[in-house]
Amino acid sequence: MSFPETFKALSDPVRREILVMLKPGKMSAGKISQAFDMSGATISYHLSQLKKAGLILESKYKNFIYYELNTSVFEEVMLWFSQFGGNKNEK
Amino acid sequence: MSFPETFKALSDPVRREILVMLKPGKMSAGKISQAFDMSGATISYHLSQLKKAGLILESKYKNFIYYELNTSVFEEVMLWFSQFGGNKNEK
DNA sequence: AGGGTATTTAGAAATTTTTCTAAGTACCCT
DNA sequence: AGGGTACTTAGAAAAATTTCTAAATACCCT
Numbered sequence: 251m252s253f254p255e256t257f258k259a260l261s262d263p264v265r266r267e268i269l270v271m272l273k274p275g276k277m278s279a280g281k282i283s284q285a286f287d288m289s290g291a292t293i294s295y296h297l298s299q300l301k302k303a304g305l306i307l308e309s310k311y312k313n314f315i316y317y318e319l320n321t322s323v324f325e326e327v328m329l330w331f332s333q334f335g336g337n338k339n340e341k
Numbered sequence: 342m343s344f345p346e347t348f349k350a351l352s353d354p355v356r357r358e359i360l361v362m363l364k365p366g367k368m369s370a371g372k373i374s375q376a377f378d379m380s381g382a383t384i385s386y387h388l389s390q391l392k393k394a395g396l397i398l399e400s401k402y403k404n405f406i407y408y409e410l411n412t413s414v415f416e417e418v419m420l421w422f423s424q425f426g427g428n429k430n431e432k
Numbered sequence: 433a434g435g436g437t438a439t440t441t442a443g444a445a446a447t448t449t450t451t452c453t454a455a456g457t458a459c460c461c462t
Numbered sequence: 463a464g465g466g467t468a469c470t471t472a473g474a475a476a477a478a479t480t481t482c483t484a485a486a487t488a489c490c491c492t
Contacts, residue, residue, distance in 0.1 A: 254354050261352030262450085263345050273425065279469060292451055294470055313460050313468055324425045331422070334364065334415045353480085370439055383481055385440055390479095404438050404490050 256327060259303035264288070265296050269305060269319065276309070276316040347418060350394035355379070356387050360396060360410065367400070367407040 259265055268282055283293040297317060300306045304323040309316050350356055359373055374384040388408060391397045395414040400407050 257352045257357070258449095261348045263348075264450095266348065269425070280467090283469090288450095289452060290469070291453080291471080295450075298470085310459090313458085313466095315469065319425060321426055324422060328419065328422050331415060331419050334360070334410060335412055349479095355480090371437090374439090379480095380482060381439070382441080382483080386480075389440085401489090404436095404488085406439065 253326075253330070256303045256305065256323060259299050259305055260327070262296065262299075264293075265300055268293075268296060268300065268317075272306065272317060272319045276318040278314040278316050280314070282317065344417075344421070347394040347396065347414060350390050350396055351418070353387065353390075355384075356391055359384075359387060359391065359408075363397065363408060363410045367409040369405040369407050371405070373408065
């Protein structure tokens with residue numbers, strides 16, 4: 251939820267890859283896990299970090315837990331970056 | 342220089358604060374150091390991380406080393422974020 | 433040249449992060 | 463109910479990061 255947490259969450263390559271995987275839409279923890287050569291517990295840990303940072307949302311259906319991007323938090327981070335004038339689309 | 346390095350560099354609060362301090366322009370290592378309750382060696386370490394990440398540039402004049410933002414790398418990071426549609430200014 | 437100032441480098445301690453295995457929880461489905 | 467699947471939690475090991483002090487480097491200036 252807090253800014254420092256969000257940046258910490260974004261600093262790990264595995265977590266960034268998860269975010270990219272979620273671009274098309276919801277995906278279950280197990281399906282996400284399959285993409286990595288790591289234990290399910292480790293991926294669960296990364297998902298919890300992303301969730302704590304507010305970057306993803308979770309929902310349950312049957313035996314599965316689905317994760318999806320929370321785009322509003324991305325906007326906040328973008329806003330932080332825009333103070334450095336890096337935003338070419340700025341007026 | 343590499344993407345993962347850049348995100349790692351941005352994950353630390355001290356380093357982000359340094360970046361904000363550099364917005365108005367060049368500043369010497371010593372002057373930056375004064376803003377923090379840490380040894381000069383520690384700030385030097387953080388500056389080296391930011392430099393390695395390409396986020397800042399260094400130049401020397403007399404007995405001082407000056408650091409300044411390297412805005413082009415910020416743009417690259419913004420670009421990464423824009424894939425998530427977080428950029429409100431996008432066409 | 434040589435003392436002084438600014439900053440970095442080295443090496444080690446402290447802290448945090450990442451990862452694993454094993455065990456636990458929760459829900460599905462017959 | 464009870465076996466099975468999906469996922470998380472706990473606890474510990476391994477790895478990476480942050481910080482410090484002390485020493486080194488580099489340049490200024492008289």
